[in-house]
């Protein structure tokens with residue numbers, strides 16, 4: 564099965580199978596689950612989320628798409644416009660993957676919050692003349 568990339572500004576309410584809709588404006592992508600179950604799969608694009616690569620043969624999304632919240636629990640990669648099915652993940656691997664993804668996201672968020680907090684304290688200290 565192949566997936567084609569289609570640039571859109573806003574996500575259409577009805578998605579066609581075999582198309583990866585990408586809105587760079589909103590930093591997100593959506594497609595219908597490659598197993599054919601009809602579930603919409605959202606993949607936010609960003610450094611802590613999915614990375615999209617446009618290749619001459621089609622889009623590549625990394626990391627893989629793991630639909631463990633969906634009834635079909637499908638897991639696949641989109642590589643150069645081609646759907647590559649992954650082996651069925653054991654529960655343990657799913658949990659580990661989920662924890663790792665969360666960790667990555669939390670790290671990212673903590674980093675952002677830390678930067679903001681740092682800025683705040685710095686400003687506060689400067690206000691009271693403890694820092695310059």
Ligand SMILES: [Zn+2]
Nearest residue numbers: 596598600635
């Ligand atoms: Zn599915």
